[in-house]
Amino acid sequence: MAVETEYIHLSTRGHADVHDITGQVAQKLEGLKKIKDGIVTINVCGSTGALTTCEYESGLVEDIRDIFNKLIPPGQYQHDQAWGDGNGHSHLRASIVGPSLTLPFNNSCLILGTWQQIIFIDFDNRSRDRKLVLQFIGE
Secondary structure: OEEEEEEEEEEEOOOOEEEEOHHHHHHHHHOOOOOOOEEEEEEEOOOOEEEEEEOOOHHHHHHHHHHHHHHOOOOOOHHHHHHOOOOHHHHHHHHHHOOEEEEEEEOOEEOOOOOOEEEEEEOOOOOEEEEEEEEEEEO
16 A cells, blocks of 8 residues: 655635635646555644535535634634634634545546535635645555
8 A cells, every 4th residue: 555645735815715626636646656546635734724525616605604604703712812813713613624534536536426526714814825735545
């Protein structure tokens, strides 16, 4: 079994900024030399970003922002009082969605549903440069 590591770098705006990274992950997978079948684990380097899958379309992207503003609005959280950075809600949102995602692939193609894309959500309260780590494991 082989393991290959790749990276994706993103510039984000924060405030539940949603990025479809499906194409970038697929491109990294296609470029692998040793692995054609297996799994990819994608991980956010940071505690205010998250990964999941959904149908990436403008209405749903807006719905994602709206639901998180309703469920965990910006405000006064213990983290904000401790650090003074005002992003306690960002950490809470990211912890609910999670920092990583694992997906299968076969013959160098991601196995996804028809309307399923891989998305990164930046929940921080400011613009960021983000790094995602991809580890491809397989044969």
